[in-house]
Amino acid sequence: MSIYQHIKQSAYDANMELPKLGLVLFTFGNVSAADRSLGVFAIKPSGVPYENLTPDMMVIVDFDGKTVQGDLRPSSDTKTHAVLYKHWEQINGIVHTHSTYATAWAQAQRDIPIFGTTHADHNTVDIPCAPPMSDAMIVGDYEYQTGFQIMDHFTEKGLDYQEVEMVLVGNHAPFTWGKTPEKAVYNSAVLETVAKMALLTEQVRKDTPRLQDSLIKKHYERKHGPDSYYGQ
Amino acid sequence: MSIYQHIKQSAYDANMELPKLGLVLFTFGNVSAADRSLGVFAIKPSGVPYENLTPDMMVIVDFDGKTVQGDLRPSSDTKTHAVLYKHWEQINGIVHTHSTYATAWAQAQRDIPIFGTTHADHNTVDIPCAPPMSDAMIVGDYEYQTGFQIMDHFTEKGLDYQEVEMVLVGNHAPFTWGKTPEKAVYNSAVLETVAKMALLTEQVRKDTPRLQDSLIKKHYERKHGPDSYYGQ
Amino acid sequence: MSIYQHIKQSAYDANMELPKLGLVLFTFGNVSAADRSLGVFAIKPSGVPYENLTPDMMVIVDFDGKTVQGDLRPSSDTKTHAVLYKHWEQINGIVHTHSTYATAWAQAQRDIPIFGTTHADHNTVDIPCAPPMSDAMIVGDYEYQTGFQIMDHFTEKGLDYQEVEMVLVGNHAPFTWGKTPEKAVYNSAVLETVAKMALLTEQVRKDTPRLQDSLIKKHYERKHGPDSYYGQ
């Protein structure tokens, strides 16, 4: 049995959640699961339909994007995962989807405004949209540069990747992450819901104001603060 | 067997309706069931996925918000339920969700206009949206104050909680209630549908007028008046 | 065995299609099936959930709206069905729903413009929206008058109920009919789809023109004309 079996299984399980949650059409998404003690992550093979996937098909890749084990070609977005794992040392799962509403905001190149407590339960800021990448980044090592585009945007905006576990890449689509692959998948579903609610909110009232600071703080802290009282 | 078994079962059954009706993502909702002779209610434990719930996990809480029985932490919204049960003595079930369309209206801080008979079958007035809470209420005992925000709004608008069994809390999301937990769940589904229809109606015609009084009266009374002739 | 068994079964089968087609929430809809040789129709009992329905629960009513057989109270909309059966002698099935998009157009009191061939496959005209009823009609025998509101609108607009098998009642919701209950249900699903497509079309392009006459004629006649060549 492979020493990578646990992350293969974990990546497989998390990938299989995407179609159940309505976040992917065909193969338009991928999840990876990292083991930092081994310095690798397991990721979905490229272009394989979800109904044909097995845990053994997962490809093992190191944090420089080199395949360590596996017969199949890894997801075309593998280098983006590798870069984020390499530099953001507290995350162990990453998800990329083209979920409908989040992708619409990404294509429109807008941050998702914080309009309510559903959003504030998970983030204290607008969900950031990194600007479209420059021609130089695109014609270069594109997927590798996508990772840097995300990290540079977080640095520029002063965001902490351990607090804000999601981003839109302008013109493209969302990425989410977390301490576990399950949490990263959870974040993808939350993002899609918040994206849909935000569009509907602007349709109900064009000039809806952003949430007041006290309510942002309250909802975020009851789930995530030192005195949190949500969950068990 | 617990003397609370009947409300644990009732709260469990009602909670399990929420995902079936498409009203919740993950754990974003909760239902409670009260027994007024015992002075308590059963409520969903906080943050437990619906697929893992059992009737025995329900937490028994009194109308001051104190846990009476149960090993798990009750829903973070428990105090809002407690306040409403304490002051609105004819209700025995309360539901809170972040259902998509109702939440969009809540975030936009607008009452839902009464545009048709689907609405009038259930309410004779616009569905009220309580204003966002003040900073003082939020930093204080937030969930407790949420209950008062709802009740104060009903008082100010001259609304009767036995006639209007639903409210939007501005910036947040809907609450519904009823004589039974089943009725409260029913009201949550009706609210979500009416909220969606109202947005679509404004999209079909921006200046759609509110319903005329005679039709409001007719539809409401055929379901709820002394001479009602809907149902068995 | 009842001499009405065939229409009870037929009405039951047709009613059960409504939730499968996503056209109803809870009990917000009803279908009837007529036997003109017996001068009666079978209709859903009022307010009974679809999952509890059986063919035997269907209520037998004559074309003046009088119950002929059955222990349960018939649908509150029964008199509308009776009036339409009495005056439109070629129809044997009627459906009423509050399906979401069709109801939005009804609430907005707009005819649904004929924008494409999906519409023209079924109708050569905009789908008519009868104006909201007068206060006098509403406070009088409301459901009976609803039938007349529909028929009067058809007369005024010069529409033929055998060609146009659907209508929106302003402020209320759609009614559809047909030579059989199955056809009437089919029409309800078509109407909901056409209503959704028409709203989306206006959102894609606000000033979308109505379909040209030649294409309306072509599509309608290939399904319904003397030289039709659609179907078997």
Add this chain to the structure above:
Amino acid sequence: MSIYQHIKQSAYDANMELPKLGLVLFTFGNVSAADRSLGVFAIKPSGVPYENLTPDMMVIVDFDGKTVQGDLRPSSDTKTHAVLYKHWEQINGIVHTHSTYATAWAQAQRDIPIFGTTHADHNTVDIPCAPPMSDAMIVGDYEYQTGFQIMDHFTEKGLDYQEVEMVLVGNHAPFTWGKTPEKAVYNSAVLETVAKMALLTEQVRKDTPRLQDSLIKKHYERKHGPDSYYGQ
């Protein structure tokens, strides 16, 4: 056993994907599968519900639109399929649907702008909308002319049918094709998703710009270029 069994089975399988993918209501769609060595294609019979279909019901038609084998009448759109097979010699599958969002764009007579990478993964250009057909084409051999309307539009716009495997026919609905029936069905689902995302994108931001050329090229070529690295 028929010498056409393989394309009957292939056409049947591909047709049955349409309801699973949510692309058709009732019988509003059809798929065909060609065998170029035999000079024929198998196509869905007209107006037969998907739940009643069997592989043996598929009708065998030649590239001039003449039925070669089969007891049922072929799809009313058969001549459009025949014309495309006759002139576009590299395709072996064609799909026609009235899927909701793609049809809305067709009714609005607009090309779908290329707003993001989901689109660029499949096409480097806006998805073309052929103009509504002239009265002369419509009153003539309508379905035959529909094929020419599509091909003429490709010629006029300088599009290559092997690169752009989808089109909207103005006022009508989408057609897609591909080297196999499976690929043609895949294209129909992609088109519907891209059409929905594009409308939502314009709703999030009215003046969203089209995608920059470098990103279009990058995404298209990683799936389709000589150095593609997507899939296995």
